[in-house]
Amino acid sequence: MARITLSILDEAILDQVMQLFWQRGFFNLSVDDIVAETGLNRTALYKHFHGKEGLFMAMLKRYENNITQAFIAPLHSNHSDGFKAIKTFFLQFLELSKSSEISFGCFLIATASDIPFHQPHVAQFVHQFYKKLHQLFSKHLKQLVQKNAQLSPNALADFLVGNVVGLMTLFRSRSPQKMIRNQVNGILQFIADLTKQ
Amino acid sequence: MARITLSILDEAILDQVMQLFWQRGFFNLSVDDIVAETGLNRTALYKHFHGKEGLFMAMLKRYENNITQAFIAPLHSNHSDGFKAIKTFFLQFLELSKSSEISFGCFLIATASDIPFHQPHVAQFVHQFYKKLHQLFSKHLKQLVQKNAQLSPNALADFLVGNVVGLMTLFRSRSPQKMIRNQVNGILQFIADLTKQ
DNA sequence: TCCAATATAGAATGATTATTCTATTTACCA
């Protein structure tokens, strides 16, 4: 029966719904907007997602599966060169900033900013995303950081997660390309220096 | 007549209104909520602020004057030691993370995340805040960075602004103390290394 | 082809939204 459920909901429509929540956030997007702009059936919405909150959570998960997974792919490589993996990941921000289409940052991180007013369910999901990112960074940093380094791989991974959060928030607030570029360069110099010390 | 206007609006009530917008954001706080929870007179609201948008903008300015100014005070010092000024500024995040009271991050930066849906007026105000922060960092970095450094003081200032944005967003999303501490330590090590190279 | 289950479109509902209006109270100065 899960099979049937899936076949009913048009994937293209769900992508549109995801985009809308991503762009406008939970509180600034009404069910009427969704129905009117995407064609998602109102009755189907309540049958399959049990309301607006359920739909939002489903779209957040959809985003993580479809968008986030692709973005963190460079960090999944088991390449021996940990710096290269991290560098490839952060260079994506430069590509994003060069792109002519408007970026709305990261749906998950934008939601993080609204979190105080969402269900604990949503908050937990965002924190788990932070954790996944942390683990991926940490894996590469472990083989990169010298024994005598001042900061541990775990500490540095937190530093990188914080920088991703910063970059994504800059994107969302339509900051100039130069700011993005300078922050990425700062991060990369910092990581590069770790191996030289 | 501006004199009269000021005497009418209770400063304590305005502080409460500011706190509410700060905590809940524009879209998740109704005029009825404001009236019920702070005692702000509804008629006065429309007379003096011309609606919810005007009140929000006024509270954002109030926040910048009262809260932000105090927070960036360490960067206003003309101390000869630029590193010390920057360090003092970032150590404030550690104090904040140790504090038992819940932090809602930075009102300006949380608004940045909602910006795509606000008036350009609001977006511009947030960008000017980024700019002010940049200039303050840049001032200290200029006397800190070696001539042969890979990154310019202006580039590094952008890097620091991005990190402030990241830290504030972590606060807002109720991230663990350890994440905050590790990001601050990363920033400080990076700046310290600038002088040693 | 016919039937039962499901999908759809959109009207109805009742709560909540921002804003305006009205009536009453307060403050201030001659």
Add this chain to the structure above:
DNA sequence: TGGTAAATAGAATAATCATTCTATATTGGA
């Protein structure tokens, strides 16, 4: 003290909100 202007409280309004209901259309298998 008396009168005018401003402040207040809260009712009224019309739009919008999330959700449910109803009636019609569409499907898929015997």
